[in-house]
Amino acid sequence: MNNTSDPIPISALEHYAYCPRQCALIHVERVWDENLYTMRGRDVHERVHDDSSHEAAGIRMERSLPVWCRRLNLTGKADLVEFCGDTPYPVEYKSGHRRRGVPETVQLCAQAICLEEMLGLAVGKGAIFWHGSRERQEIVFTEAMRRQVEEVSATVSDMLEKRMVPPPANDKRCEGCSLKESCLPSVVADKDRGRRAARELFEAKP
Amino acid sequence: MKQLLNTLYVMTQGAYLSLDHETVRVEVNGDLKLQVPLHHLGSIVTMGNVMISPFFLGKCADDGRAVVILDRNGRYKCRMVGKTNGNVLLRQAQYQAGQDDDHTTAIAAAMTAGKVKNARNVLLRSARESGDPEEERHLRKSADIQAEALFHLKSARDTDHVRGLEGEAAAAYFDVFTLMMKPAERDSLPMNGRNRRPPLDPVNALISFLYTLLLNDCISAVEGVGLDPQMGFLHVPRPGRPSLGLDLMEEFRAFMADRLAVTLINRKQITLEHFEPRPGGAVYLNEKGRKEVVAAWQKRKQEETEHPLLAEKTLIGLVPHLQARLLARHLRGDLESYVPYIHP
Ligand code: SF4
Secondary structure, three states: OOOOOOOOEEHHHHHHOOOHHHHHHHHHOOOOOOOHHHHHHHHHHHHHHHEEEOOOOOOOEEEEHHHHHHHOEEEEEEEEEEEOEEEEEEEEEEOOOOOOHHHHHHHHHHHHHHHHHHOOOOEEEEEEOOOOEEEEEEOOOOOOHHHHHHHHHHHHHHHHHHHHOOOOOHHHHHHOOHHHHHOOOHHHHHHHHHHHHHHHHHOOOO | OOOOOEEEEEEEOEEEEEEEEEEEEEEEEEEEEEEEEOEEEEEEEOOOOEEEEEEHHHHHHOOOOOOOOOOOOOEEEEOOOOOOOOOOOHHHHHHHHHHHHHHHHHHHHHHHHOOOHHHHHHHHHHHHHHHOOOHHHHHHHHHHHHHHHHHHHOOOOHHHHHHHHHHHHHHHHOOOOOOOOHHHHHOOOOOOOOOOOOOHHHHHHHHHHHHHHHHHHHHHHOOOOOOOOOOOOOOOOOOOOOOOHHHHHHHHHHHHHHHHHHHHHHHOOHHHHHHEOOOOEEEEOOOHHHHHHHHHHHHHHEEEEEEEOOOEEEHHHHOOOOOHHHHHHHHOOOHHHHOOOOOO
């Protein structure tokens, strides 16, 4: 069986950068929890994701644009790419409020790398739009960011191929994670707790 | 904690369910009886002659909301779900565990221990509340038999051994079941052990109906995490039988169904007038009785509890879902053993 040629969804890079186990739960195990958080996230995406092109104030807007990169074996859709002249400018929509996050920039930079390969143009900047606080944050793609995309792509590719599910982070990240219910980070991380409960199960307290 | 999505139970004969934007309309003879937003609705359960529009069914499939069809007595007919949220790796692990005798025995023993321990707790609670020393003694004796079964389960040889221990413990439990009811209620609703298919007395009819509600919730929980409801460990897989759903419900029977039945009877919320005897001796809840029980069931699921293993507060109605997840994580190798829920 050879699934190395399956392209990696760009969203998986973002998930991996947030928490490797989250990435595995979604892309290896295909767990997806419908809680309010994800439902709200989906609403935002449904609005931007009706594929269309239109032009406003000299800027061409491509919504839900398929993007890919053969070199890194990536595939995905960019929420929005603005073309000012020829230069593409990817914009990623996020529900919630502005955070200082590496995961979002990895995802956005991956889109930029895809656009560069597809169009043969340099893509130097992009933006993240935070739906909750209606803020737009410009991101300049640095060399370090690009290297990170390459590294994460290689690691995720390996993880998907081997169908690995790493142990939970079980830290502050879990509070904001929509997969907490499926992941069960605290019990899975705390082996002793499970062992104790398994032992006590067969004891009848008076 | 995740919210408990509601279940809409439609029991009125001749009702018609249709989609109206993001809501479901329930009409009876052309009159609008109810209109509820779909947002917090996790599943729809219909009993008997209830019609559903294809648009509404399609919407439920898209949203991953299950539609369960039961006959008028609550017997399971079918369950419609949308695209499988297929976790094929999980199912592979489930089948592998099912092929491995030691692993199957370990899971079956843990599930049975959960059942027996929860039954014991219900018996002990009734013993404490009993005003009659003789009856208290009987209840405690039955609790001791549960404790003994628990002890033997720890070193059960194989699944047949587990099933044997389960059978003995269950018999001792139902021997004293009526002692949990108040004496006056025992006289008006006599019961002679456990019988089913069909139930032959009102108490059995009530318990059977509650078990059906519980089983539906357990099948939903199992399917919700991507497990195959037909591939059980304690219950032998048999075509058409929701063996894993039956497995999972074992640990919940005593405190969710039996204890609720006793409470409804002792509070006179359910009395003889809620039952319908059929020629030949079968007994079922009538429509009024079913409505009363479903309302009590929904209320019970909204009660808060503390999950001992997760050390988190949760709602009783969510516990089957949490347990299905623990089982899934165990099968995927994240947890060394499956630990059932023990009700505090
Ligand atoms: S709950 Fe925590 S460990 Fe689990 S996937 Fe989310 S962030 Fe990672």
